[in-house]
Amino acid sequence: MKLRETVGLNIRNLRNSKGLSQEQLALAADLDRSYISEIELAKFSASIDVLERIAHALEVAPKELFNERG
Template sequence: MEIRETFAKNLRRLRQSKGLSQEELAHRADLDRTYISSLERSIYSPSIDVVDRLSTALGVEAADLLKKSY
């Protein structure tokens, strides 16, 4: 699995576990909802700054968004 796919799965899983909609997460991270959707579908690769903003908005470590699950 590519890192982009790993990130996408972790982003969706963490967002849903926090009970957040894509729109709410986008608002908290100051991003566009359609960008969140694209990230969750592995269309885009986030910059390190975006990973940081999303992890802060989710209340997790940035590494949690990049960890592969085996």
């Protein structure tokens, strides 16, 4: 699995575990909803700055987005 796929799945799972919609996460991270969708689906290779905003909005340490999946 490519790293961007791992990150996308982690973001989706963290977002769902907090009961947030893509719209709500987008608003909290000051990003477009379509951009959140593209990152979750690994269509786009997000930058560090964007990951920082998403991690902050999800209230997790940035490295949590990179946890490898079992």
